[in-house]
Amino acid sequence: MFWHRAIAIALCASAFTLSAAAPDSTADALARIPPCGLECIAEKLPLIGCGLLDFECQCNSKNSTAILQPCLLDKCTFDETFEILRAQADLCNRPHDSYTRLMMATAYVTGIIPVVAIAMRFASRWVGGNHFWWDDWIHLVSAMLCVPLMVCFILNVDAGVGKHLWDLTYQRVYDIGLWTYIITILWAVEMLLLKYSILCLYLRIFPNIWLKRAVFAFMAFTACFTLPLIFTAAIRCNPVRAQWDLEAAKTAKCLDWLIILKLSVVYEIIAEVVLFALPVPIVLKLQMATAKKIELLMFFGVGLLLIGVAIARVPFLKGVVDQSDQTYTIVASSMSTFIASGLGHVCAAVPTIQALIRFVINGFKNKTQAASSYGQSGRSYESSKKKSYRSLEDKKSACSSYSGATFKVSKQRSKDGSKDPYRLSTQNFTRFECDGDEVGEERSMELQPAETFVTKHTSGQAGESQSHDSGEQPATVVVSSSVLEDSASDKAILDREYVKST
Template identity: 30%
Template sequence: MEPRNLTLFDIPGCGLQCLAASLPETGCSLADINCICGSNALTHTLAACMLANCTVQDTLGTSRVQADLCNLSNESEKQTLILYTSIVYSIAFLFVVFRMVGKTVSRRLGWDDMAVVSALLLTAVPLGCILRSAQDGFGEHLWNLQDGKLLPILRYIYISWVTYVVVLCLLKVSLLLFYLGVFTTPRFRKTAFCALGFILVNNFVVFFMTVFACKPVSLFWDRDIKNGRCINIQALGYTVSASAMVQDIILLALPLTFLRQLQMKRARKIGVGFMFAIGTFGTVATAMRLPSLSTFKISIDPTWDYVPVTKWSQLELAVCFICISLPSIRVLVSKIVPTSVKDFLSSKAGISKISNNSASNTTSNKLRRPDVQSREGQSSTRGTSMSARWFQSVHLASSKRQSKSTGDAHIEGEYDSTNPLWHKDNQPEDIEMILVEDSKAKTYANVVPK
């Protein structure tokens, strides 16, 4: 027996009452199916009426009739959501593992690592809830759900949302603990602990508001409860994102403010500042998550409307895990990269720097007057001659002392392999720098071992 097409008379009684009450406001008649299907105002009015008065089963039956009459979409995000969730959390897990390996190699495990690992373990809760809800139909439209599946899906979404707030808080705390391990001045520590207190209090308030968004709490997932109420879920979502962005700004400004007081070159400051800024790049993902909150509200089609915000929330957490792990991963990479590769890169950078300096000196010399260049050349020649004579005298003195102590004769200018200072590749100026490294040395014997 082939299934027949549904009609308006297949709508449950509660749905028909809401439809009849909503039609006068839109100007559509009960027989005008095209007007009913094309009216957005009717859709919103009917949804509000059914959420307030009808059971979940009535809502499900009405939506199925609407989908059949209006040829609504049967598209599904279920498989995409499962794949997306698996990939995102796998990447976050790998970055945290690399972070812990880097910290172990550098022997700098601390409280910030404990916070990160705790956040990662806690992330398994929303991961399992999302995957389980996707198997039940999360990512499908309401009219494609099986009977009795909406309530467990909404319960899983609620658990994921609450856990998301806690994980985000742990990631912020871990970054602040990392700062405390880097800056040890009393002033910074006082400021950091004040920021830590603000973050903890702020997230506790957000967590409390999230848990008790509905009264009773079960009203969030049990839409058959009609004697309760919920706060504006969408406004709460915007509040959570706004507080996360404020915390990111504080975590970014805190180290950069004290970094300005350090005595180091500007290029070094920029590099260190960028390292600190990496940990707060999660605020970009938070900002990109804001548009998805437009569908995050008490909806008549929550299994479809909550998918975008779920995806962006997962991406935000993954980006946070990645960013706070990058500084430690850099240490791991520096340990893994072969010394030959690092030497090659350093030599290339050195050659480039020397070439630039030579070109700059050549240009500046060409701009000088001839008489100045002549005087400088004479001075350089005299300096070189004096350096050469000084080198020869030091070499001769060293040879005589070694001859007296060992009985071996060393001819002036002969290479002595037993003395680490004498190397065939060393230039007089190089050895001079080695010998005079200790400016307080009184004698040659204090500098060169006999």
């Protein structure tokens, strides 16, 4: 130990001697190195393989930082260690660039996209008259998590993530570690909910039993794998604060963070492949309109991009655990993580916004069928596919005259009657036109012969009911024109038809 201190004193003296002939920047850098740093340099120089004053060799050495780090952690405070890093950067002319602007733009874009996606989804449900279900509410919760995620990411960028380690202070590195820890947990929960939202959407739109069973099985697998992984990431260190507090990390016991990251990325790739492959066998058999095909192509296209981003994260994992310049090398992994989040929300919303797109294309109006006008009142009635009997009767009473052909079938029973030999049977009740607009429904009619009938009619009593052996009056077909305006006219024709039959 005394030998190391002696060399450190000699190194300090030689540094001051060298600074007389060195540029001002080099002299300032040498003067800023604290004694503990000089002692560590003197102790580890044989392992580095460079001369005492060979700064070029020391700067070009790839393992000098890894060799010096244990000694610096033991002999220096973190404030002194970061001062040594800044001096070393000046001596070795290390870069001072940063990704601050790019990461800030990524934070805002990936934070706004989920909000827009969920807003379009809910607006489309409302415009289309569709009810909200679990897929919508789970997506809403996932999108709500994007707001604190965006705030934490912005605070992380303000703290210094994206900059080189030697351009930061210990307090900034402490803040970066804390925000990164919070972001990791929130992002994992957000992506889990996003997967559940897409799976619930499958349950909503696909009636296939085997697909529903596969969805429930995948939900169980996702929960059983993801929740323990999130819990492990949250408490991987004892104490937990060692994940962002370098002082506590000196004596803490932690699980290998790189192994946890690899497990999470491998799971993400497998899960996303299965997630987007589940409905493919059903979709391939569908015959659909071009607009629906475009919608599905967008869904699976964004899904493929999401899988590609997950695969692209694999080579960036080493940068997350790089101790030499971690705040700078973590950029690629952080950006790919937030890009995956934004794409996931777009993918979850694409199948649900067709009604909103149609609403915008129609000039912000819902597409409805043509309305009918009723006499002088000028009221309109909006037609629909399912018309009730009451609505049809309302339209009939509102019309001032009939136009076109009207078919009526009357089936009445008497005490002792018989079936008409040629009874017109039908499953419809009426078809008529009101002021040029068709109202009612068309149904099929057929003429069915009966075996026997007896008709009794009293010629002196017009309009009275006739009786038959079977107890039922013969069915009468009434063909009316525009001159038939009331039920009295219909009754007169009925009487004339009965008289003729007798």
